Amino acid sequence: MRFTFTPEQEAFRLDVRDFLEAEIQAGVFSTRCADLVQPGNREFSLKMAERGWIGLTWPREYGGQGRTYVEKYILMEELFRVQAPLGYHFAGDRQVGPALIHFGSDWQKEHFLPRIVRADEGTVFCLLFSEPEAGSDLAGITTKALKDGDYYVINGQKVWTSGAHQADHGWLLARTDLAPESNRYLSCSEFIVDMKTPGITIRPIVNMVGEHSFNEVFFDDVKIHRNYLVGRENQGFKQIMAQVDYERAGLERLMQNYPLFVQLKEYVQTLDKADGGAEYPTWARDQVAQLEIEYQIGRLLCYKTAWMIDQGATVSSQAAMCKAFCTQYEQRLNDAASRIVGPLSLIRRGSSWAPMRGDLAECLLYQPSYTIQGGSVEVLKNIIALRGLGLSR
């Protein structure tokens, strides 16, 4: 096993780093952290598109670069190191594209993939899976899609839909087989839905930070043409289970609060100097060292997953391990930072008293969600136990 990157991979990393440094110097964005992805900026996504950095791993015939997942993770590591504004293309690049490559029709691939890769207008996606009574157990959704000629008619409600209010399209899971005796795992289908379609109502949910990042989405007799059914009818649950591996395995689960870790290390060094080293809080040093160990473990878990995807391996259990470990590490980072900094941790951005530019207070408010969104830790452990270790249900 090799734990080093090739010279080409290192050169790629430097390329990305130089680009991002120039963007920061030019004032295009500044580094802050808390939410999973920083809000979208199409201008920035267009620059990434020009460099071929959207759809990096996708086949060339769809505008991708055919490069490896290890390279993709190098790119993501550099982007998340500085919290680049990826919101415009993030869902299309990470999830929708790979799902279409696996399950989409020829028309869907030809229509959507090159547009996502170019960061064209109209390529912001949101994910319409969770419902008020179905989150971990997606097979329990009740949103219906009834066939009516060339159309499906959708009725129901989704919830926690991140970015629905900014999205052009939604990736929707709905029930297509309503027979009471049907197998709940073989009765849902996936669709792409234009979020401007009549009958869709989006209602904001303001989170603990005070930001409008997710929503409730209501469907009242929304018509979707059958061309927008993705994959096979009633196979949506199986398809989604393959897709969520991409959502779970990424370095973003480790690095959502990376700038906080950098600032925490600097903060502890400042304490050290302020106290002349004599009253140095050794427990704080111990905490930071522990976090460094965990960060490096998380990084290796993620890169191993990337390498496994490149080998064509099934990564469900490995991806679940990444997300379970990395999101809990990020919560421990917040916990340690707040104990080291003390009560000032709670002061919000905008006050001159806010430590770490206010990142700490915001991360503290966001962090309970890290182990819930994209699959809770308990559910991920079930996957590791069942699919990874072969334990019984």
Ligand SMILES: Cc1cc2nc3c(=O)[nH]c(=O)nc-3n(C[C@H](O)[C@H](O)[C@H](O)COP(=O)(O)OP(=O)(O)OC[C@H]3O[C@@H](n4cnc5c(N)ncnc54)[C@H](O)[C@@H]3O)c2cc1C
């Ligand atoms: C910030 C954020 C953004 C989100 N964005 C989106 C989005 O864009 N699109 C979308 O569709 N959804 C989104 N979600 C929803 C998210 O996917 C769900 O919250 C998540 O899947 C959990 O579902 P739930 O909230 O219904 O909780 P439940 O499934 O009701 O779980 C409640 C508790 O029970 C535990 N539990 C459930 N089942 C089991 C089990 N079998 N074994 C052991 N324990 C179990 C869970 O771990 C949890 O602690 C988002 C959530 C958050 C927090």
